[in-house]
Amino acid sequence: MNARKIIIDTDPGQDDAVAILLALASPQELELLGITCVAGNVPLPLTTRNARIICELAGKPETRIFAGCDAPLERKLVTAEHVHGKTGLDGPVLPEPTMPLQAQHGVEFIIETLRAEPSGTVTLCPLGPLTNIASALQKAPDIAPRIAEIVLMGGAYFEVGNITPAAEFNIYVDPQAADIVFKSGAPLTVMPLDVTHKALVTQERNDAFRALGTPVGVAVAEMTEFFERYDREKYGSPGAPLHDPCVTAYLLQPDLFTGRHINVAVETHSELTLGMTVADWWRVTDRAPNATFMGDINAEGFFALLTERLARL
Numbered sequence: 001m002n003a004r005k006i007i008i009d010t011d012p013g014q015d016d017a018v019a020i021l022l023a024l025a026s027p028q029e030l031e032l033l034g035i036t037c038v039a040g041n042v043p044l045p046l047t048t049r050n051a052r053i054i055c056e057l058a059g060k061p062e063t064r065i066f067a068g069c070d071a072p073l074e075r076k077l078v079t080a081e082h083v084h085g086k087t088g089l090d091g092p093v094l095p096e097p098t099m100p101l102q103a104q105h106g107v108e109f110i111i112e113t114l115r116a117e118p119s120g121t122v123t124l125c126p127l128g129p130l131t132n133i134a135s136a137l138q139k140a141p142d143i144a145p146r147i148a149e150i151v152l153m154g155g156a157y158f159e160v161g162n163i164t165p166a167a168e169f170n171i172y173v174d175p176q177a178a179d180i181v182f183k184s185g186a187p188l189t190v191m192p193l194d195v196t197h198k199a200l201v202t203q204e205r206n207d208a209f210r211a212l213g214t215p216v217g218v219a220v221a222e223m224t225e226f227f228e229r230y231d232r233e234k235y236g237s238p239g240a241p242l243h244d245p246c247v248t249a250y251l252l253q254p255d256l257f258t259g260r261h262i263n264v265a266v267e268t269h270s271e272l273t274l275g276m277t278v279a280d281w282w283r284v285t286d287r288a289p290n291a292t293f294m295g296d297i298n299a300e301g302f303f304a305l306l307t308e309r310l311a312r313l
């Protein structure tokens, strides 16, 4: 079987880092064409730094990493240092990266790649605000029908919001961009908080990462230890939700997830509910389905896959 061609679009972030590591650990199934960075959890200079740190940690300095947009389409950037720490990757002490950033802009890379590769063969994997993806779609509408699938982490329905009472962080930071992506017509698979809040790094799961005894295993244990303090305090949960790795895990083992093909619309106007993903889970409207919105995860299977793969790095 040919490896599936993917572009990871990301704002690392400890959970983004784990998602990238899972992809880098799985070259038989996933051909990572490049990583495009976006401003989100922390500003762009830090997300590009962090992506390079992670690729070097994985022993993959040949990975192509591109800087994308440094601010949302229309709004001012909102960041999440309160969750991820000052650098976005607080927790482990890792060396400053030496691998280069590519000269090309991330948005140009996305457009060029989708035009160059056979139609329907490239999957986009956004793990942060959707600014880069929406900018590419705005600049080059011809790429939309060429996208194999967009598998993204963002939104929430039953869990509602984590950055406001109504909105999940990635969608809230750039709701205009999310609106463009959800209306793009590209096949869309969404990992909302409804799923990711069930992918918790309990003490036992964290111990399993550390027990790998490798630099990657120890760093992942330290990263999740750092950012779980926030969710423990906020939700009283037994560990940090590994949001973004759900995207990579889905590409490797889709049967870990279940959801519904439904209509999902993004609130772009209301001050109160800006960035809310209005998911027609109960199919009470006649709005056409535009996304497979996941609702559940086999968490044991997810952590077994993740630990087994991280051991390969």
Ligand code: BDR
Residues within 6 Å of the ligand: 013, 014, 015, 016, 041, 080, 083, 127, 128, 153, 162, 168, 169, 170, 243, 244
């Ligand atoms: C999302 O926001 C970020 O803080 C995480 O990296 C994840 O992508 C969760 O709401």
Ligand code: CA
Residues within 6 Å of the ligand: 010, 011, 012, 013, 015, 016, 041, 127, 128, 244
């Ligand atoms: Ca992220």
